[in-house]
Amino acid sequence: MTLSHDVAGDGPAVLLLHSGVCDRRMWDPQWPALIAAGRRVIRCDLRGFGDTPAATHPYRDADDVLDLIDSLGVETTVLVGSSYGGEVALEIAARSPERITGLALLCPAVPGHEPGPELEGFAHREDELLEAGDIDGAVELNLGTWIGPDADDTTRQKVRAMQRHAFDVQLAAGAPDEDAPDEGDEADGTGFETALAAVKARCLVVSGAHDLQDFRRIAARIPELLPDARHLELDWAGHLPSLERPDETTALLLRFLEDMPAAG
Template sequence: MTVWHEETGSGEPVVLLHSSVADSGMWDPQWKPLGERFRVIRLDFRGHGRTPCVADGPYTDAGDVADLLAALGLRQVRLVGSSYGGRVALELATGHPGLVSRLVLLNAGCGLPPTPDLEAFGTEEDRLIEAGDVGGAVDLNVRTWLGPEADEPVRARVAAMQRHAFEVQLAAEPEPERRRDPIDLTVVTAPTLVVTGGHDLPYFRESGRHLAEELPDATLLELDWAGHLPSLERPAEVTRLLSEFLP
């Protein structure tokens, strides 16, 4: 299966991987500015945005991204991953280290054991979904993952993306089996910018520090104003960071 994708611009390829609370639309603020300097590709993981929640068997999101890049004839790319998209980027860089020339991780997970804050979020989200309260689960995600810099239009946009993902995934029959590829930070040699948010959950701040310590070539940037989705909270500032680091 080929996941939905689109591209703009020309030059060195940059691939944008979205958070699980969103879809490729989260990159709208960066889309045109980055397209003026790079060939930019964004995609929707299965069950998000315009990619259906279907599979013929077990699959991984990193495998889907690798297949898409192969179909596009891309042998080396710059990867930008937000949250879950950052985890997928690390999985892809582990399995295909020569494919990734530069890496930006925005509040990315990397497989550390969950801390109490993340467990509490997951328990409450599961409770709401099991009770059929999709709206409550959407509100929980918006409150949790957006920091104080996010305005009301951004909150409404994230709510719409999360609601759509919930509805598509809950309607899937049968539910596809999504697996995760391994992460080995010792083989991810690409220069990496690790970004954390001062208003994010402690789990992701801890993950960022761990990544910066363990990756062979990483720089840690802590944004004291940011929540979990800084590219939506202060889009112009994150666009500038990407434009400075990716070339």
């Protein structure tokens, strides 16, 4: 399957990977600025989000993304990932480090993370609402959990629409017949952490002071796993800084990209 995607601009490639409560539209605020900065900018919808259908068979999002950049003739790229998109970015970088020239991770997830009480409680409540058929309730739970205090009403409505669409698409498709293909020890996080040692790209990992503790801990841990990584916590941010304060996050990304190699 070719993921639904947009491509625009000329120059070194930057690939934007959305969070699990959004789709590629979450990058609308950053899109024009990155193009104007002389980048070939790519954004895609992972399976079951936006315009990409949900899967009915085992798959890996990282495989889909690698297939996409292959189809576009992209040899190397910077990856910018939000939340689950950050997890996908890390998996790609661990598997194909020679293709990744930089990593900007906004409140990323990681494979094999053992959820703390807050995250476990959220997941349990979301499951209850979905099993009861209360899709609207599940959407509002996600908004209350993931959007920080600085998001305006327009942003909240946009996230609400993206999350509702994802639920509708994924619930209509049902679960894939089998689990995703096994990649050995990476599933429990141990092998994954070892694989990250091969990543040489410079990395910026961002956390939000208003985010769940799980994601703040993950972000603080990543510089211990990558040879060239810096952690920055934003005192105003929740889980989706690129939407909560788009101008500040765009400026942060542009500063990070200034030193990236001109290849792609």
